[in-house]
Amino acid sequence: MSRSVVVGMSGGVDSAVAALLLKEQGYEVECLFMKNWEADDTDDYCTAEEDYRDAIQVCDILDLPLHTVNFSREYWERVFTHFLQEYREGRTPNPDILCNKEIKFKVFLEYALKLGMESIATGHYARILRKHGTFRLYKGLDAAKDQSYFLYTLGQKELRKSLFPIGEMTKKEVRERARKMGFPNAEKKDSTGICFIGERNFRAFLKQYLPAKPGEIVTVDGRVVGRHEGLMYYTLGQRKGLGIGGGYGNKEAAWYVVDKDLRQNRLIIAQGHDHPALFSTRLTATQLHWTTGERPDDSLSLQAKIRYRQADQECRIEFTSDQTAMVTFAEPQFAITPGQSVVFYHGDECLGGGIIDRVIRDNSSYESAITGEI
Amino acid sequence: MLYFDHSATTPIRKEVLVRMQEVESKHFGNPSSVHRFGQKSRSLVEAARRQMATAIGCQPHEIIFTGGGTEANNLVLWNLIHQKQKHVITSAIEHPAVLKVLKRLKEFGLSVTLIPVNKKGRVDPAAIEREIRPDTGLITIMTANNEVGTIQPLAEIASIAHKKGILFHSDAVQALGKIAINVQESGVDLMSFSAHKFYGPKGVGALYIRKGVHLQPLIIGGGQERRLRAGTENVAGIVGLGLAAELAAGQVQETRSHLDSLAFRFRQEFTRVYPRAIYNGDPEHQLPGLVNVTIPDVTSDILLINLDLRGIAVSSGSACSSGTVEPSSVLKAMGIANDLNTRTLRISFGKDNTHDEVATLVEALDDIIKRYRN
Numbered sequence: 001m002s003r004s005v006v007v008g009m010s011g012g013v014d015s016a017v018a019a020l021l022l023k024e025q026g027y028e029v030e031c032l033f034m035k036n037w038e039a040d041d042t043d044d045y046c047t048a049e050e051d052y053r054d055a056i057q058v059c060d061i062l063d064l065p066l067h068t069v070n071f072s073r074e075y076w077e078r079v080f081t082h083f084l085q086e087y088r089e090g091r092t093p094n095p096d097i098l099c100n101k102e103i104k105f106k107v108f109l110e111y112a113l114k115l116g117m118e119s120i121a122t123g124h125y126a127r128i129l130r131k132h133g134t135f136r137l138y139k140g141l142d143a144a145k146d147q148s149y150f151l152y153t154l155g156q157k158e159l160r161k162s163l164f165p166i167g168e169m170t171k172k173e174v175r176e177r178a179r180k181m182g183f184p185n186a187e188k189k190d191s192t193g194i195c196f197i198g199e200r201n202f203r204a205f206l207k208q209y210l211p212a213k214p215g216e217i218v219t220v221d222g223r224v225v226g227r228h229e230g231l232m233y234y235t236l237g238q239r240k241g242l243g244i245g246g247g248y249g250n251k252e253a254a255w256y257v258v259d260k261d262l263r264q265n266r267l268i269i270a271q272g273h274d275h276p277a278l279f280s281t282r283l284t285a286t287q288l289h290w291t292t293g294e295r296p297d298d299s300l301s302l303q304a305k306i307r308y309r310q311a312d313q314e315c316r317i318e319f320t321s322d323q324t325a326m327v328t329f330a331e332p333q334f335a336i337t338p339g340q341s342v343v344f345y346h347g348d349e350c351l352g353g354g355i356i357d358r359v360i361r362d363n364s365s366y367e368s369a370i371t372g373e374i
Numbered sequence: 375m376l377y378f379d380h381s382a383t384t385p386i387r388k389e390v391l392v393r394m395q396e397v398e399s400k401h402f403g404n405p406s407s408v409h410r411f412g413q414k415s416r417s418l419v420e421a422a423r424r425q426m427a428t429a430i431g432c433q434p435h436e437i438i439f440t441g442g443g444t445e446a447n448n449l450v451l452w453n454l455i456h457q458k459q460k461h462v463i464t465s466a467i468e469h470p471a472v473l474k475v476l477k478r479l480k481e482f483g484l485s486v487t488l489i490p491v492n493k494k495g496r497v498d499p500a501a502i503e504r505e506i507r508p509d510t511g512l513i514t515i516m517t518a519n520n521e522v523g524t525i526q527p528l529a530e531i532a533s534i535a536h537k538k539g540i541l542f543h544s545d546a547v548q549a550l551g552k553i554a555i556n557v558q559e560s561g562v563d564l565m566s567f568s569a570h571k572f573y574g575p576k577g578v579g580a581l582y583i584r585k586g587v588h589l590q591p592l593i594i595g596g597g598q599e600r601r602l603r604a605g606t607e608n609v610a611g612i613v614g615l616g617l618a619a620e621l622a623a624g625q626v627q628e629t630r631s632h633l634d635s636l637a638f639r640f641r642q643e644f645t646r647v648y649p650r651a652i653y654n655g656d657p658e659h660q661l662p663g664l665v666n667v668t669i670p671d672v673t674s675d676i677l678l679i680n681l682d683l684r685g686i687a688v689s690s691g692s693a694c695s696s697g698t699v700e701p702s703s704v705l706k707a708m709g710i711a712n713d714l715n716t717r718t719l720r721i722s723f724g725k726d727n728t729h730d731e732v733a734t735l736v737e738a739l740d741d742i743i744k745r746y747r748n
Contacts, residue, residue, distance in 0.1 A: 049600065050435050053420040060417035065410045184424055 004028040005163060006112040007121045008104060009059070009066060011051025013185045014123025014166055016058040017174045020181060021165040022121055023062055030117065031059050031066045036075040036103060037196040047191075054185040061181055071107050078102040080196070084209055087232045090262040091339025094150075099195070101153035109161060119161045126151050126350070127167035128159050135159035137291045137350040142170040149308045152343045152353035156293050203233050215265035220258060220277045228267040231260045237278065237335025256335070279332035280361050285342050285354035286324050295319065296344070296351055303345045304329070306336055306356065312345055325354065375685040376731050380571075381520055381548060381664055381722035382689055387573040387621060390614045394575060398610040405607050406596065415609050422616025426580050429623035430565070431556035438581050438599040439612050443547040443568030444471040446581035449592045449602070450514070450543045450564050451475045455482045456590050459511030459540075463487045465497045465526070466707040467519050472545060489515075494656035495524035495708050503534045510540050517546035517565075518553070521704040521720055522655040523664030525553065532561025541587065547571050547579075551622030551629060552662045563587050567619075569611070573725070574618030578611035629725050633663030636723040640665055640732050647740040654710065654718065663723035668714045669739075672746045677719055680742045686735060689720045 007019040009031045023029050033055050035048060052068070059066040079098045086093035104122060112120045125140030126148040135156055139146040154162070166174055178186035197205050206212075212230030219225055228234065238257045253272040261268055270277040283306070288295070296302065298319055303312035304327060314330040327342060336359045343353035377385070397418060403411030405419050420434070427434040440446045451472065454460055462476060466488045476486045487505045489497050497515055513535045518525045528544055535542035543564035549555055551572035557565055565582040569575055583589060583602075595604030622629070637660075644667070645651055652668040669677065674690035681688055690702075701715040710718075721735070 050433075053423070053434060056413060056417045057420050057424075060414060060421075066413050068408060184421075 003119070004030070004117045005119045005121050006108075006115070006117045007031045008108060008123075009033050009055040010123065010191075011047075011054040011185065011188075012123060012191065013178045013183065013188055014125070014171075014174060016055075016123070016183050016185060017169075017177050018121050018123040018163075018165040019058070019062055019064060020177065022163065023064065025165075029062075029064050030115075031055070031064050032108070032112070033066055033068045034103070034108060035068065035070045036072050036079075036099070038072045054183075054188065057184045061183060069108075069111065071103055074107045075099070075103055075196075078107075086339050087206065087210060089339075090231050090260045092235050092337050093339045094341055096195070097150050097153060097341055100150055105151075105154055105158040105162065109158060113161065119163055121163035121165055123166055124151060124164050125167055125169075125171075126164045128162060128164060134292050138167075139345070139348045139350065140164075140167045145171045148345075148350040149305055149341070149343050152291065152341065152350055153289050154291055155289065156291075159291065203229075206232055213265055215267065217267045217269055218261075220268060220270045220275070225269070231262065231265060231267060234260065234267055235335075236260070236337045239273075273334075277361070278335055280336055280359050281329045281332050282360035283327050283333075283336050283342065283356050284320070284324065284358045284360065285327055286357045288323050288325060288352065288354040290352035291350060292352075296346070300346065302351070303347075304353075305343050305345070306333055307340060315344075317344070323354075324357075326360075375687075376727075376734060377687045378721045378723055378727065378731075378735060379687045379689050380724035381523075381720060383570045383576065384573045384724055385726075386570075386575055386614070387618060389621075390574055390618045393617055394610040394614040397613045401609065405609060406598065415607070418609055418613050419607050422612045425616035425620040426567075429550070429555070429619040430567075430582060431558050432582055433585065435600075436557075436583055436585055438583060438602050439607065439615070440579045440581055440603055441577055441608070442579040443545065443566045443571070444579075445592070445603075446566035446568075446579050447471045447514075447543075447545055448475055449581060449589065450512075450566070451479060452592050453589050454479060454484055454511055457511045459509045461485045461487070461507050461510045463489060463502055463505050463510060463513045465489045465491060465515050467491050467495060467521075467524075467704045468514070468516055469520055469545060469547070472514055472516070485509075491524070491707055493709050494659075495519055495522045495654070495704070496656050496659060497526050497531070499527055499530040499534055502531055506534075506538050506540065510538070512541050512543060514543040514545070517544045517549040517555070517560075518661040519704060520548045521702060522666040522708070523548075523661035523722075524656045525549070525659040525661060527659075528560040528562060535563075536561065548661060548664075550619065551626060552633065553630065554626050555623070557582050557584070569615035569618055572618050572622040574622075575611050575614040578608050578615045580615060580619075625725075630662045632725060633723050636727055636729065636732055637663055637665050639729055640721065640723075640736065643733065643736045644739065647736060648743055652714070654705065654708065663727075665721040665723075666718060667721065668710070668718045669743060670714060670717055672743055673717050674719055675716075676746055677739070677742060680746075681738060684738050686738055688735075689722075690716075690718060 005022055005027045009015045019029055019031055033052055056066050079095055079102055083093050083095045109120050124147045125142055125145040127138040129136050129138055137148055139148045175186055210232055214227055214229050216224050217226040217228050234257045236257050239254050255269045255271050256278055258270045258277045259268040298317055302315055304315045316328045318326045320326055338356050340356050341353050342356050344351040401414050403415040405412055405416040423434045423437050426437050460483055489501050491497055515526050515531055532542045541563045544562045545566045546555060547566060547568045550567055563584045568579040589602055591602045593604050598604055598607055650670055654666040678690055701712050705715045
């Protein structure tokens with residue numbers, strides 16, 4: 001009896017090859033194109049139409065049906081409103097992680113199961129291995145493309161029902177297969193940026209939804225050096241776009257965003273990439289989630305990433321409650337950013353992760369000076 | 375039977391016809407239907423869009439399919455009524471699918487400036503620049519003229535238009551397949567095409583719309599073609615257009631040199647038997663295979679009927695105006711006197727014409743002219 005699977009087709013080359021592999025493996029394959037964002041007709045930045053065009057041609061070549069479903073209401077309610085709320089609170093969320101958690105591996109998965117299908121598949125570079133009855137999430141074999149960082153919110157229920165057919169392949173191999181099949185998206189460049197924003201100007205996009213509140217830019221030693229256009233436009237560790245010229249401090253060195261003081265609506269900056277205020281070794285994480293369902297022993301030495309594509313960092317974890325922990329890194333970390341995710345690994349296995357809540361400054365003298373907080 | 379009227383229309387390519395028959399008989403689904411009958415048809419339409427895009431050097435989403443070149447022109451021109459800037463610059467030798475539309479649009483508040491052409495039928499870009507006004511909203515100049523075959527300096531006009539932020543449209547109906555068309559190099563914002571001029575089916579055309587240019591639909595109804603052209607797609611026709619465009623663009627170099635050699639041969643031999651022949655057009659910028667020749671001793675209606683009696687098809691002026699002895703407005707614009715104007719033939723060779731056929735044509739003309747002279 002053939003196993004049945006619904007492949008989430010994005011219009012990209014990865015999910016196209018995922019569908020191809022599953023078909024070759026004898027699965028009964030149905031493809032589903034998800035529309036998660038309603039753009040108006042004149043929106044030049046929305047590539048959904050283009051993506052659908054590629055998806056349907058791939059499905060034609062594979063002789064697979066392509067169904068379309070609109071999850072934009074769910075996306076708006078469960079991902080986008082949260083995304084805006086995080087920005088309102090001065091944090092920098094990762095909507096791709098939330099989209100996987102709330103849409104692809106929840107709404108889409110439920111949708112597929114309700115259709116009577118056994119599992120879903122996506123074109124993620126990650127692997128699921130079953131060991132002693134437990135489904136374990138591993139990095140994709142292509143180290144440069146590994147996407148397990150975005151998948152740490154998956155649990156046993158989701159991993160049991162999901163397939164990542166290209167997790168063992170490199171991007172190069174994926175493109176090669178696509179070329180051989182004559183897929184129109186074989187050379188399509190990887191999508192960059194956040195799916196609903198596309199390549200458009202991020203500030204202009206955000207401005208449509210959130211009021212910009214300009215305020216002061218202050219150095220870590222308390223000098224007001226300029227004005228910012230709204231804290232939401234800045235990310236910790238950001239270098240460009242501060243709009244302050246030379247004239248302060250060492251003219252050679254660039255300025256970086258160190259912190260956001262939400263209470264006084266001030267952007268705090270420091271000069272030089274090496275400035276100590278940009279580094280810290282500890283953070284607190286909330287909303288902890290473990291892929292196996294079991295939290296790891298806190299005596300275990302772990303690695304973690306605080307942003308996608310970062311090299312694994314040695315760390316220790318101390319649980320402060322079921323859902324929260326203090327994470328201490330062996331090396332100081334640059335610009336730990338609240339709202340982003342810290343994802344834990346043991347070797348190649350992705351154990352889980354959480355949302356970065358606070359950065360614990362090693363040298364908090366500037367912080368108390370500026371914000372009055374400790 | 376000999377056919378030398380390829381500027382009026384071309385015979386459909388065998389492989390295009392076979393493909394269309396297959397599509398029409400096997401894939402009847404409505405491309406907007408969500409089931410797999412619809413999916414198949416949609417995929418066919420999108421594959422054709424990709425072929426058309428590749429043929430002219432643009433992205434698939436920059437192509438919409440229309441019911442022909444005339445409709446593509448109308449779609450562009452009628453958009454002017456939605457625009458604040460209601461002044462249009464065009465040439466005196468445009469096809470009626472532009473000139474008559476503009477004449478009608480004057481009733482809707484449009485003002486039109488006709489740029490004269492030189493004796494060779496060429497527009498002077500500097501003359502266009504001089505006519506630009508603050509309310510100029512569009513410049514539309516054909517790629518190559520349908521009667522005399524003069525190729526216009528698109529890139530120069532485009533750079534003038536863009537310097538002033540004015541949209542530039544070109545009717546390229548005569549050009550595709552005879553000269554290389556690349557919308558990036560020519561710099562146009564909008565370009566019209568018609569399948570039956572490049573060995574495709576009648577009743578289907580395409581409009582190139584540069585990304586970022588927004589149009590309102592002319593035909594309103596369902597959401598087809600990005601809501602720019604309502605109505606269930608002419609799937610077989612679109613598939614035929616796509617394949618014909620791919621073949622036309624792919625073979626343009628060999629087609630061009632073949633057409634040039636036929637035209638050269640004709641001029642050489644015909645001048646030998648009839649030295650009073652006058653060739654109209656611009657030898658430096660001439661559409662391959664199109665010969666516009668004035669035969670001062672015989673009127674064109676006499677020539678046409680006598681050639682037709684021998685099974686030879688040519689035309690006087692454009693097909694749309696033949697059958698009348700009205701002087702050609704194109705030749706008039708080029709300053710060709712009325713008495714010569716009505717003694718002019720348009721001979722347009724095609725890819726399947728041979729040198730022997732050219733010889734037969736010359737013999738026939740020689741015979742007819744000798745009989746009617748004086």
